[in-house]
Amino acid sequence: MMDKTWKLMFFLSEFFRDMYTFVRHNGYSPFANRNKKLFYKILIETHTVEKGLSLKEPKPLFGKDKINGIIHMLNEYDRTYSALPLEMALGAFQGYLDLHSTLGLSDDFLFYLDAYVEHLKRDGTLGNGGTKRAAPWLGNGELDAKAFLQSRSSCRMFQPGKLDSCLLTSLVELAQSAPSQCNRQSSRVHVYQDRAVIAQMLELQGGSRGFAHSVDNLFVVTSEVTAWGGAGQRNQLYVDGALFSMGLLLACHANGLGACPLNLAILNAVEKKIRSVGGIEASERLIMMIAVGKPLESHFRAARSPRRQTAEILQLHGG
Ligand SMILES: Cc1cc2nc3c(=O)[nH]c(=O)nc-3n(C[C@H](O)[C@H](O)[C@H](O)COP(=O)(O)O)c2cc1C
Known part of the structure; x- marks a missing residue:
């Protein structure tokens, strides 16, 4: 009984701290x-x-x-x-x-x-908006894009070495093609290449045991709370942040790199510690970490992670 009461208290205190962060930093806050x-x-x-x-x-x-x-x-x-x-x-x-x-x-x-x-x-401003022509991308054959999407797998073994900053920038630039609500682009990317900092961060993250030592490049994707306002938007920063993260994972894949998303299913106290180690502002919420690098082998061993039958997750509500 005591155990359950503690768990409930934990929930309440975490929700309260989430609320505090949102209220303090959101786009309507006089303190932002x-x-x-x-x-x-x-x-x-x-x-x-x-x-x-x-x-x-x-x-x-x-x-x-x-x-x-x-x-x-x-x-x-x-x-x-x-x-x-x-x-x-x-x-x-x-x-x-x-x-x-x-x-x-x-x-x-x-x-x-x-x-x-x-x-x-x-004033020297250059126009960069309005409308444009867009078309679905079919590549050299429609299968290219499908095969690309289906060939990504989480990589948990990397060659040692820091990725070049131009490459890192181009990965983030590609990820920026992710959609965002009203194009507000609240996502941020922090990159770490210092072994000691990465080790501290991954220790706090906790989900990379067994391969943390081989991570020489680490992304932390965050989302800025100030981009959002009002109770209805309290969770939207995670939606945009997750879409951006997917874009970043695909950008890594498109560049022949291995990458592994790393959960940040953490308590506020741990989030605070990660922010402190990584020099991340309190107005940014952490979305996920991504370990990235050249895969140890061109055909690296990966967990199979089989998918459910599509029919199990798809409900067609057609007429
Ligand atoms: C939000 C999120 C958090 C994840 N966290 C971890 C993690 O902490 N450690 C890990 O080894 N893999 C992690 N993964 C990778 C998943 O295990 C993997 O995506 C899943 O098994 C599907 O396999 P695939 O990525 O190879 O297709 C995470 C994935 C997501 C989307």
Whole structure:
């Protein structure tokens, strides 16, 4: 009975600490960094304009209030943090103007927006948003992509050696093609290559016993709480973080590297210790670690990890 009571207390205390972290750092919190909050808010709001532009028949003069709100936020925003909000807004506003010019529409609001676009350009901002053409990738044959997805396996034996920083950067760049809610991109990647630091982190993680000693490159994927706001979004940072992590795993696979996702199913106290060892800010929640490196052999031995029958997990609700 005592044991069960303790377990319940543990749950309550962990949920309370989760709540504290979310309330303290989320995008509505007065304690969160103001410019960071603006960064995410502008990205999210600008994305809704992009979405409007990508519709089959966008409504003329849609989202005027939204655009005014974005301009107001841009005027408050300090671009030294990141130029992306300005670039994204410029691209979206330019797309908005192009749409209305194609429609042959004229309106005071469009003159005002045009003047703002010119102002952004004069400040040296480059457009990086709006709409684009996209197509499903079929490679040289549809099977390439399918075979690629089905050939990834967790690798737990690595050649010694640090991966080159250009390669690491390109892996993260590839992972950035992962989708994120409203394109807010809250995921962060920390890379560790110092053996002593990696050893401490993996000891705290606890799931790499037997191969921790062979890990010379370790990613820690995190998600920034400030990108999220409101009770409904309290768990979304894990969804975006997990999708990003999958992108990173596939990027490693695409580059001939071995990688193993490592769970961070940990208590708040352990998370705090990992953050402290890794120099990770309190406003970031840990999503997962990923051990990465060149596999020990080109055809490395991996756990089979058989999958369930698809019919066991698929429920077709068709008509
Ligand atoms: C979120 C997550 C956490 C994981 N944590 C660990 C871990 O701590 N240690 C480990 O050896 N493997 C870990 N794995 C790897 C799984 O065991 C592996 O993905 C699963 O068995 C499927 O095998 P595959 O990755 O080779 O397809 C983790 C995987 C995921 C998705």
